[in-house]
Every structure is written in structure tokens, then in C-alpha cells.
Amino acid sequence: MQVPPASTPIACDMSTARDTPGERLAEYRRLFAQALVARERTEIGIRFRFRAEPGVEDWIRDLAAREKACCPFFGFDIAVDADQIRWDAAVPDTDEARAVLEEFYELSRKG
Structure with a gap:
């Protein structure tokens, strides 16, 4: 990476996004609620693991690109x-970037 x-x-x-910040957060919460299996910290960041159900990989790739x-x-x-x-x-x-990454990690807990 x-x-x-x-x-x-x-x-x-x-x-220029096609969604609002509120809509984006709601989408993350839906993704985490529907498919998140685990989350963990790595040497350089964080990792989310999702069930490989139909459509989930495309959803993740689209969300990551946006x-x-x-x-x-972000990398x-x-x-x-x-x-x-x-x-x-x-x-x-x-410090500032790591704080944003931590918020992203914690968002998955609220899924």
C-alpha cells in the first residue's frame, strides 16, 4: 500500500462528491452493520475484514474510491x-492524520 x-x-x-457527509457516514454504518467480521490495528494502520458476500467487494471498492x-x-x-x-x-x-484514522477505526464500532 x-x-x-x-x-x-x-x-x-x-x-464535488455525489453524497453528503451525513450520507457517507450512514453508508459506512450500513456496510459495517451488514458485512463487518473483524477490525484490527496493523503495523502501519488499520484493517477491516468483511464477509465476501455478493456485491460487498464492489461496494467497498466504490466507497474507498470516493x-x-x-x-x-488516506492510503x-x-x-x-x-x-x-x-x-x-x-x-x-x-498526529492529525492518525487522529482521523482513529475516528475511522472507531466508526466501525458504532456500526
Whole structure:
């Protein structure tokens, strides 16, 4: 996974997104509620594991692409491992970026 450099601005701009921030959060909550199996911390970030059910991989890839478009400081890697889809996320090694990553990790708990 390619993690953006520390010089990447830690800012989210959804001005050209097809959804609102509220809609995006609701979509994450639906995804986590419907398919999340586990979450864990990795050496460089976090990992979500989802059931590899029909449509879930496409949903994750679409959501990750939209997230990367508005928050370019995220690095994402998505892979299918047998019956699970693994979504890894990492950010530059700055306090501000790590705080956003932690919010993303905790969002899955509220799913």
C-alpha cells in the first residue's frame, strides 16, 4: 500500500462528491452493520475484514474510491482472502492524520 507523504494536507473536501457527509457516514454504518467480521490495528494502520458476500467487494471498492477522492491523505488496499474482503487503511505519520484514522477505526464500532 502506498501511504501518502506527510506533506499531504490532512483535509477532507466533499464539495464535488455525489453524497453528503451525513450520507457517507450512514453508508459506512450500513456496510459495517451488514458485512463487518473483524477490525484490527496493523503495523502501519488499520484493517477491516468483511464477509465476501455478493456485491460487498464492489461496494467497498466504490466507497474507498470516493473516500480517497475527498481525503487524499488516506492510503487504501483492498484484497479478497478466501471468504473475506480485507480493507487496509493507512495515513501519513502525523498526529492529525492518525487522529482521523482513529475516528475511522472507531466508526466501525458504532456500526
